[in-house]
Amino acid sequence: MELLVCNNCESSVLNSSNFCNQCGGRLKCKECKSALEKGAKFCGECGTEINAVVASNGQPNTFHYYKKGDEIRCDVGLSNEVGKEGLKSLIENITQNSYPHTFDVSPINNGANQIEHQLPIEEAKNLESKNEVSEEKSFVNLNSVNQDKKLIKYLHIDDLLHKRKLSEMEWILIFAFYEGGYGAKTFTYDQVRSAYLNKRKNDSRNRNFSGNWTGLRKxxxxxxxxxxxxxxxxxxxxxxxxxxxxxxxxIKGAYENSKSPTSKKVTKEKPATATVVKASKSSKQIVLEDFDVVKSEKKPSLQEVFDKFKPSSNKDVFGLIAYYICELSKTETFTAGNIDYAYRILKLTRKNSLVQLINNVKNETQWFEGIESGKWKLSRLGSVALEEMFRL
Structure with missing residues (x-):
């Protein structure tokens, strides 16, 4: 009589048997009936996959998850005690339980164990209610932010042009803001230039746009x-x-940020005398007017010219700035706002009663000719004299 040795429990069984009569383990391939080698996962003859061995005195491990209405329950059937604690942790992760819980272990068929995890109905209700409130609150807050943004209403650009008096660099910034969807989108140089010159075109603004754009990029x-x-x-x-x-x-503030703290401190500590009030009133009458101070193929930057000649007196500083605007930048006139702008670019201490100081230099040197209050042009004498002083 031929015998086979069970690969699972090593009991001897008849050669004609397909299963072990002691442990129930499979002895032969279910397809071709060839004897199976110990530890094999596939039949060596036909290649059929061999099912996992299940002990005859047990049943496969089972896991069931229930959720019906307010009730949540997990049932786990184990063939032995192994893995019970690990499955408790797994159940907690699945149910995302963050509040007190209990586990009940009770016997099931054939001596297996059952782990039952049931959430209290009231706690389950509270959790779902919390989630709903949290989601609703988040949604409302987002809508509130969007509504706040939608509530902002900007004037039409034509109304701004009519009501506001600003420097050209400030106008270019505003046009960029409008062309960029009020800061939400992008824009290009040509797009902003076209929109700006369409509303404010003249020779000076056309010529100075590139320099102003460079300043804004910085x-x-x-x-x-x-x-x-x-x-x-x-x-x-x-x-x-x-x-x-x-x-x-x-924009004015951006240039003022480069001033030394000492000069700011002195300004703050000055007593509010009548003289200071008068100077402040004079300052408010001057509107900052920018011009092209950036280096190009045809001219150096204003800073380079100033650093080369280093003028010290009011007369020489006014003369250099006027020469730069009218001769190097090819602008017919200059204003007190231009001089004020140059002082900020060069980081010089701003002068009080600026218009009066420029007129004093005009009367002393005859370099300038007055056009209207706060506006001048170079005289013929001024062009010649300043050319000799500041020849590059």
């Missing part, structure tokens, strides 16, 4: 991609407030 614009720009993220609100009229002097 302080307000970011590059989104090649040739495409946007308002810097942390300055969108600043520009928005400026357009709405709730903030002022944002």
């Amino acid at each position: 302080t307000f614009f970011d590059t989104a991609s090649e040739g495409v720009f946007r308002i810097e993220f942390d300055k969108v609100d600043i520009v928005s407030d400026f357009v709405l009229g709730t903030a002022s002097g944002i």
Whole structure:
């Protein structure tokens, strides 16, 4: 009589048997009936996959998850005690339980164990209620933010042009803000230039646009991609407030930031005498007017010219700035606002009674001719004299 040895329990069984009469383990392939080798996962003859061995005195491990209405329950059937604690942790993760819980272990068929995990109905209700409130609150807050943004209403650009008196650099910034969807989108150099010159075109503004744009790129614009720009993220609100009229002097402030702390301290500590009030009133009458101070193929920058000649007196500083504007930048006239702008670019201490000081130099040297209050042009004598003084 031929015998086979069970690969599972090593009991001897008849050669004609397909299963072990002691442990129930499979002895032969269920397809071709060839004897199976110990530990084999597939039949060596036909390649059929061999099913996992299940003890005859047990049953396969089972796991059931129930959720009906407010009730959540997990039932786990185990053939022995192994893995029970690990499955408790698994159940907690599945149910995402963050509140007190209990586990009940009770016998099931054939001596196996059952782990039952049931959530209290009231706690389950509270959890679902919390989730709903949290989601609703998040949704409402998001809508609230969007509504706040939608509530902002900007004036039409034509109304701004009619009501506001600003420097050209400030106007270019505003046009960039409008062309960029109030800070939400990008824009290009040509797009902003076209919109700006369409409303404010003259020879001087056309000529100075490039220089003003360069100044804004240093302080307000970011590059989104090649040739495409946007308002810097942390300055969108600043520009928005400026357009709405709730903030002022944002470009002026950018240049003032380069001044030394000492000069600011002196300004703050000055007593409010009648003289100071008068000077302040005079300052308010001057509107900052920018001009092209950037180096190009045809001229150096204003800073380079100033550093080369280093003028010290009011007369020489006014003369150099007037020469730069009228001769090098090819602008017919200059204003007190231009001189004030140059002082800020060069980081010079701003002069009080600026118009009067320029007129004093005009009367002393005959370099300038008055056009109207706060506006001059170079005289023929001034062109010749300043050319000799500041020949490059």
